[in-house]
Amino acid sequence: MSSIGAGAGGAVVGAAVAAVAVGGGAPPHVLAVDDSSVDRAVIAGILRSSRFRVTAVDSGKRALELLGSEPNVSMIITDYWMPEMTGYELLKKVKESSKLKKIPVVIMSSENVPTRISRCLEEGAEDFLVKPVRPSDVSRLFSRVLP
Structure with missing residues (x-):
């Protein structure tokens, strides 16, 4: 089993996000969606160590509820395979919503x-990550997806 820590990629992202915060902007707010409490904790930990503000929820339904009341989400990172609503279904709902469609969505899966x-990707996902997600993945996302 590999350990996940704040490696060089995490430091790069942390510095970039810190620079945004120093410039007066708040750190990007990422909504992490995964039905697995372990995977949710891992992705939230990586994002937080890179200075992102993270809200983690356990389902697509809860993600949509939160998105209805939290207008300042910078990016959604969601597991693909979840009960009730898959990450793909969440992606489709986000991209079909005039209010939400500009929020970048990243799908992750162990498969x-x-x-x-x-x-x-054809439905509008910004990226697809194969688990386990690493700090270098977050660094790449920050440079590609978030302004």
Whole structure:
């Protein structure tokens, strides 16, 4: 089992986000969605160590509820396979909403299934990460997805 810590990628992201905060802007707010409490804690920990503000929820339904009351979400990172509503279904609902469609959505999964990845990207996902998510993945997301 590999350990996840704030490696060089995390330091780079942390510095970049700190620079945004020093410039007067608040750190980006990321909504992390995963039904697995362990995976949710891991992704939230990586994001927080990189100075993101994180709200973590356990379902797509709760994510939509939060998005209805929290207008300042900078990015959504969601697991693909969850009960009740998959990450793909959450992605579709976000992209169909005139209020939410500009929020970047990143899908993550422990399964590397090319057709699933393609379908998510075609539906509007900004990226697809294969778990386990690493600090270097967060660094890449910050530079590609968030302004």
